Amino acid sequence: MRGLFADIVGQEMAVSILTRALEQGAVHAYLFAGPPGVGKTSAALAFAAGLACEDKGCGTCSTCRRVQQGLHPDVEVIAPEGNFIRKEEITDINMHAAYRPFEARAKVYIFLEADNFNIESANAFLKTLEEPPAHVYFILVTDHPERLLPTIVSRCQVVAFSSVSLKAMAKDLRNRFGLAAEEADLTARAAGGNLSYARELATSESARRQRELLLDLARDLPAASLMATQSAVDEVMATVARLADERVESLGAELQQALEWAGDARTRSWLTKRHEEKLRRQQRRLTTQGLNAVTRIYAGWYRDLAAVSVGAEGAVLNQDRVRELNDRALPGGLVGYMQAVLAVRQTQERLRYNVDAKCAITDMFRTIKEALTQWPMS
Ligand SMILES: [Zn+2]
CATH class of the missing domain: 1.10.8 (Helicase, Ruva Protein; domain 3)
Incomplete structure (x- = not known):
């Protein structure tokens, strides 16, 4: 059993709840809630493997492995297409959920970013959630449980994930x-x-390079000319596109691996078709993920400047940049830095909706520059 959750770090409570559920019987709907990047999605796949596996999640059989790779026909991972989980998708799931599983002992639907139900899709989903077929399980994953309809939350067992x-x-x-x-x-x-x-x-060397590049841009933004600012916007957008391309590439590699495992031609063609569909549907999501990565780094830089400006060097996240932070942080600049962080957070929020990403980043840069030049520079 340990093997199934071996990748999950620092979530003893959640893992013990899930392990017990696999041993003693699971309820039909779970809500995995907690901060981003702490292992919720991996845990959802591991738990789904446990529900689907004939051996309650041995962690080694073909079912367990394929589920954890996201490549099992009885475990469906649903991510919002565009900004919302669409009603059509839920209608489709409602219909298919009623059928028996293809090969596993259960069917599992994992909803990523489950806070992105809209009213129509949430209502359609509630119908199934109220009376799920015996062989069906739902796992809702979210960084923002407060955004879900209470009627959905109340029908799920909440599994809380904590910061690591x-x-x-x-x-x-x-x-x-x-x-x-x-x-x-x-x-x-x-x-x-x-x-x-x-x-x-x-x-990933490229992740490290991207971090350096973005930190440099964040560092140079306050003093950048209009033209330099414009070219920084272009560089950020290029970075986002590159991140999306890399993700597409790694999804391609996952497919190759799955194809190696797939025995017959029918499964191969099913996998290929499903892969293409996944890519088509995830285009926007990949861009959003890239933008999240960018804004996270910007927020981190100005947060660090705020820390250094009040002498709290120990709280700096980008410890490898402490010298630069010290060179630049202005005593008395705290309010400006906090406003810059706020501008980034507001941009993250705007990007959830269908705004033009380049516009949003341009606005973010302008707001940050304004926030940081209001203060007397010595
Ligand atoms: Zn297994």
């Missing part, structure tokens, strides 16, 4: 990737509590 401590994250990076102690600490901090991002930084 820097210590636990650093330990994971040391054990998993063999990072040296100091590097593991730096990486855990730089990721600001987001374990998925920390693992990405630890393993």
Whole structure:
């Protein structure tokens, strides 16, 4: 059983609830709630594997492995198409849920970003949630449980995921990737509590390069000319596109692996078709994820400037940049830095809706520049 949740770090409570549910019988709907990047989606896939596996989640059989890769016909992962989970999608699920599973002992539907139901899709979903077929399980995953309709929440067992401590994250990076102690600490901090991002930084040269580039841009923004600001917007947009491309590439690699496991031609063609559909539907989501990565780094930089401006160097996330932060942080600049962080947060919020991303980033830069030039520069 441990094996199934081996990738989940620092979530003892959630893992024990889920392990017990697999042993003693699960309810039909779960809501996995907690901060971003702490392992909710991996846990959802692991739990789904446990529900589908003949052996209650051995972690090693073909069912367990394929579910955890997101490539099992009885486990469906639904992410919002555009900004919302569409009603058509729910109608489709309602219809298919009634059929027996293809091969596993259960059918599992995992909703990522489950706070993105709109009223129509939520109402359609409630019907199934009230009387789910015996072989069907739902796992709703969200960073924002407060945005879900109470009628949905009340029908789910809530499994709370907590922030992962820097210590636990650093330990994971040391054990998993063999990072040296100091590097593991730096990486855990730089990721600001987001374990998925920390693992990405630890393993991907391109993620590290992107972080450096974006931190440089954030650093230079207050003094940048209009033209330099415009070209920074272009660079950010190019970075977002690159992140999306990389994700598409890694999804392609996952497909290749799945195809190697797939025995017959029918399964292969099913997998290929499903992969294409997934890519088509995820285009916007990939862009959103890229923009989230960008804004997270910007928020982190100005947050660090705020910390240094009040002498709280120890609280800095980007410890490898402490010198630059010290060179730039203005005593008395706290309000401006907090306004810059706020501008980033508001941009993150705007980007949830169908706004033009380039416009939103341009506005964000302008607001940050305004916030940081209101203050007397010495
Ligand atoms: Zn198994």
